[in-house]
Amino acid sequence: MRNIFIICSCIAIYALSTSCEKSFNDFLEKAPGIDVTEDTIFSSKAQVETLVTSAYYWGMHTDAGLWDERDKSDSPISGACEETEAVAPWFWTHSVWNTGGMSPSNSSSDMRWITRWKAIRIVNTLIERIDEVPTDDAYKTQVKGEAKFLRALNYFEMFKHYGGVPIVDHSFKPGEDPLIQRGTLEENFNFLIKDCEDAIAALPSTYPSKYRGRATKLAALSLKSKALLFAASPLFNTGTPVLELSGHNNLICFGNFDANRWKLAADAAKVAIDAAPASGCSLITDKGVDKNYKYVWEVMDNPEIILAEKSEGLRSFQYLTPASMGGMMGNTVTFNFVKYYEKKNGTPQIWDMTGGSDLNQKYAELDPRFNQSIAHNGSYWNVDFPEIQTTTEPVGRDLSGCYGGCWQRKPVPDAYTMWYKEAYGNWTMFRLAELYLNYAEALNEFSGPVQAAFDAVNLIRARSGMPNFPAGLTKDQFRAKIRNERAIELAFDGHRVWDERRWLISDTEGLMKGSMWGMKIYEIPGSTEFRYEPYVFSVRTFYPRMYLHPFRQSEVDKGYIIQNPGY
């Protein structure tokens, strides 16, 4: 009987294990379902469009201080330099920039490190496989152009953060060694300029309205202009970096100064400016000298915008809205920055650093762009808050956190109110005015203050009602003025902190280092005027090593990255 049991068992085991082997596998095989492979993606134009969208999603970034789901970053970059102080105490601009806390172990130093590599893998895949898609060649060319533009954009971002990074020009295949070392700064630069040029050749000048937001030829030209401007700037265009990286200086600078880099930058800006009309791009000049500027940042997709980040439709601007207006703190503009605004006659405003009793008058005298960028005591915010109150005495409603005495207003649209806690918000990545300023700066550096440089910058000033640069400026004077002009025209657009770095002026007192001044404002009883009293509300730290970002320690530990100097 035992035998019978054994025999039965054997039969049962045999039956189960052999006859069921196939049905076993069938049972566990993945049923047809939601299942999209890379082959599916490259099987039709409609499919590949989803991946192109994804490339834009991961590849286009905003530093506006709007919540960015991609990398969980939220701080407005304006708080990193003297433009503003981010009031929310948890914003990484404090811990990374204002107190010199940028470090390899602080991942907030660059929250986009991973996001950018995701984007690069997507565009590499697109470049490699777009030819397999059964569709028209024009489309394939366009997608290659878009992919190269996005690759160049992300390489440019890393170029300005780190110098040279590993050059990844293909998507990694399983089994491939991914530990690619940093390319030199020049290799990185050449790689991204080549991508720009390929993109310029491949991209259309315009798209149908429904594709607004995709990279155009002009966008690629603008990127090239910006990249060349950075390459020509003192940070990189040198043989002696701020801090030596022994034996590896070529990772962080070109290794020599070459004045011709300014020429290339000027030429590129000129080519882009000249190409603007073909892309339907023009400066906004017809809304009135005190309205043109706000129109540019408030009205989405106006003709001056070359390319904007559009990852979100309706957005919450709560990080840019003071608590008193229903937001989450806001950014207070420093007095250091307010001082950059000239008077309407083009001369510097005279502020009494011991205080004065004519604040309203002082404000009224300023460049019209001041009113359009900054909310100050007595100015309009929106229908809910027609009058901003930032007085210290008596305590103004909007005072909490307003160390600087005024608030950053740009780019919060009027439509963002207590009732409508969302509004459309694009983040301008390139707009035409920037190209003129690029051109003027580069031209001055290469050729001195030639007329073309004056013409370019005066065009921008004129549309906001500001007089021309005075004639007869020296190269240095012109440089000082064009830098100030960039600060004003491109205020809060995410330029200032990077401009200061490339000009190697971040560690100047009152810029990214030293005292941040604010303004206490007092009502003058029986008068419509207000007394102002400047005071230091914060002292910031900047170390020379912060001219370049550190690579994350976790990456350095993997043994393929040479860390930047000083970290």
Add this chain to the structure above:
Amino acid sequence: MKLKLKERVIFQCLRKVYFVMRITLFFILLSSAIAFSANSYSQNAKFSLHMGNATVSDVLKAIEEQSEFIFFYQDQQIDLNRNVDIAVIDKTVNEILDQLFKGTDSVYKIIDRQIVIGKSQEQLEIKRLAVERLFEELQQPQKKQLKGKVTDAKGEGIPGTTVMVKGTTLATITDFDGNFNLDVSFDAITLSFSFIGFKQQEITIGNKTRFVVVLEEQAVSLEEFVVVGYGVQNKATVTGAISSVAGAKLVQSPVTNLSNAMTGRISGLLTTQGSGAPGQDQTTIRIRGIGTFAGSSDPLIMVDGIEAQNYNNIDPNEIENISVLKDASATAVYGVRGANGVLLITTKRGKIGAPQVSLSSQFAVSRFAEIRKNSGSAEYAQGYNEALHYDSYLTGVYIPKFSETDIKHYRSNDDPLFFPNTDWINLLFKPSTHQTQHNLNISGGTEKVKYFFSVGFMGQDGLINDKVYDSGFDDRMKYDRYNFRSNFDYNITKRLTAKVNLSSQIEELQGIRQYIGLIMSNVFATPPTVSPGIWDGKLIMNSNGPYYNNPLPGSFGQGAQRQNNNQLNGIVRFDYKLDFLVKGLSTHASIAYQNYNSLTTDYGKSLIQYYAIRLPENKYALAPINSESPFGYSESNNKTRKQDAEFGFDYSRTFGNQTIGGLLMYNQTKLFDPYLQFGVPSGYQGIVGRVTYDYKNRYLAEYNFGYNGTENFAPKKRFGFFPAFSLGWVVTEESFFPKNNIISFIKLRGSYGEVGNDRIGGDRFLYRPTSYQYNVNQRAYNFGEVGSTFSNYPSSMEGKIGNPDLTWERAKKIDIGLDVRMWKDKIRLTIDYFDERRDNILANKGTIPNILGATLPAYNFGKMKNGGVDGEINYTDKVGKLNYWLKGIFTITHNVVQFQDEVNRPYSYQLRTGQRFGQEFGLVAEGVYNSWEEVNDANRPVSAYNSNKIQPGDFRYKDVNGDGIINEFDQVPIGYSAFPEQSYGFSFGGDFKGFDISVLFQGITNFSHLASKKFYKGWQEDGSAIAYLNERSWTQEKYIAGIKTDFPHVSASSSQVHNYESNTFWLEDASFLRLKNVEVGYTLTSYVLKRLGVRSVRVYLNGNNLLTWHNMLPGEDPEIPNYSDGNNEPYPLTKTYNGGINVKF
């Protein structure tokens, strides 16, 4: 010999029937015994035997096995070891025996089924007469009627007790009240009374015809059988490492979910409960700690043999027993799912007897066990300024946040609208809330059908005070649950039995629409200065400070959310005896179906909130800042179903001294859940096998295997074979072991085997190549012009890259165990040493650079070991009428990550490999700098934090690598991990004249907890400050005055990172001891009650989480996980005082 017969029958029944409750075994025995006496056995039965070189003993056994004949002989009278050759076909028993004893002086006599063998005719005749007489008595029993009643110590009748005439198969069972009638022959000598859970008692009949028998409770026999994977085994002979707890113990804890009731009661279990929120307060369970650093460490949970999607919502009143399978031998049958141990939950079943009705009802009051206290406004404002003063060394400037006038107003509370002092904790939490539980269950049965019905209700309320503000809708936080269960057992024919289990859990979870963690954080972290709360019946928003913190709009101005869950489970199982083919063989098939529906309804509504605006002449206005919105409604649902099927053969047979059992089974599972990755159902499939061998209850061996497939691996790698074997030796069964009163039982056990784990992070089909996911709205991008063509375009994103080489995470486990019973079983001790090595751990590579830009799949490369000791000791005794017991359990584990593809860290002491999983790392704090001299000392290491702006009152850290810089390279392993390594429980109790008491302590050691920043860093992100902060923080004045402080100086800035790096000071010892449970009860049985049809009434009081001793900061709960400085805080654990009544009919 007769006793031997009984034991054997018990055994055979045992082996044949799985999932049989221990009490039913006796009924099976009984019914077969009765059937035995009623029929006459034919001597004409024919046998075929073919036995070469066998002993006489073997032949007799073989006949016994093939027939119902039983041999009676005295060993010394016949030569049992004589070798014989027997080869017969279709012969009667006479013919075989004639041949067997040919040429010997042995003779035999057949009396019905009994064959007596003797040496001489004379002795044989004596035997024959005795047996014949006995047999005649059995045939003509009605000679004397015995009556009686069987009760327990409390005088309560015990229904279903087996009353048997000793030495016969004549028996009956007691009725509902414990009464029995039995007709016996006049020469019946002894009556034996037996009932599971009570000591068997024998009473001499003598001349008595009426008996009152009091049975003594026997704890040991309660656990005589243990539920094992796909079966039931005898505790005495089980060889796997299994611990268990009876359902009766679980009911003692007035908790609302099952996992919480297990804490401290079962050895080998490590538990932490991370939240006390109604309906979301389940406990995390780890069996013997954590064995993998990458995959899931959750144990497999089986309810009545079927993997459960959710077990926490089962009413503890439905539970008979929970078994924890710990070693490979016990879990190998679960193969790929067994590596983390298995929890087997067995529900109650009916017993033969009149219906027994049990009604219990309890009412409890619960409150937060431990809650922190924040400072009031004046103290808050002053402390804030002081903190800013310290921070000015970093930020450069000191600007007080609050003016002296502000502080004066806060202190005098003279302007509460604009200078409020709001204790949010007091305002928003109720001091206590209540919960109720009711259960009615009925069980009983006949020989044909047994049944168990249970209906339960549980209602639990939250501690958010909904009375603070009338929002106009019902957003009371509550959790209601309805449980239904009916378990049936059918004896359809002699061979066919069936079980049908139907159960349902209906849950309703209601609460505020806001996420509870955020509300908690808002209540705890909102400064008292922010808003006066409710003013003139209006929600007042912040007068200064951040907008988002105020807990009022989150708690009352969001609307409500309701979740209705409905789970329906059904199991049908058939068992069919195949004795006609092979004796001892049976087959079974079962199908289980679980259906889960969940509907979440969301009633969104915002209420008007107001700002207070100051008007001239001390007047004020409340200005609305938004408008009230109508209810928004949305709903979402989730429906899942799961099908389990199994089919198998079971075998159990005793051959003389040997018992062999076997199991071979096929099973498959399919889960349909639309939210699963890829949207396709997931499945498991496998074969399970077991062979058990037992020689004289002395030498035990068992072999188990699981052969499983999972969808996660490629076709060729899909199936894994997981074998385990175990051996046991019952030393006390050896003849050389002296029979004594001190040690009555010793069993040594050992097992070795392999089990697997295929679960890693919820991903599926891990072997498959790149898969893409479409995204619409989220993670998509917009093109077009705002205002006209702007629209959202869907995107697609690469998933993980596939890895076709993936296979099982494999755990190799060794267990060595010892079971001892001493002093007449008063002491029972079990101790197990275990060691586990896992390799092929499915883990993500740590050295892959970010520049890859893709998510790589898991690879099989991790190695980890885990080991330790667990055990339990029980002591049961009585002094007079006082019965008492003590029980201790302990679990000690330690794991080490042996390989995990870690990056090449600059210092070897920073390697995570070689440490326990989850080892905390941090700087070594060596007090604080007390003066500028110390700070300015040229030898002071430079701090990489705070830009080296160190001031007195900052932590002094150890420069571990001696490079003169304090940075992350000075972080070393500190403390333990955030999951406990050691746990113990100690309980005792007793009963005396109807009173009973039990007390349970639970403790945890080797457990570290990084203090949450809100407990030591005030004002951060403009949040609240804890009350003791100022008192404990360093100041120059306190230092000079010689006042001891333990915190560094206060700080409010996010730039202050030096002091708040993870370090030895903030890492707390989270060991704790809890008075987990106390129960006091009184049971009433009286004649009056009996007349009313009530068997007993028990009233009781019990409590849970009553006291906790720990070393952490006041208000911290060691079990609540660290929540750092995030925006969410867990709902604290609650303590519960409960009173109840249980009525049995």
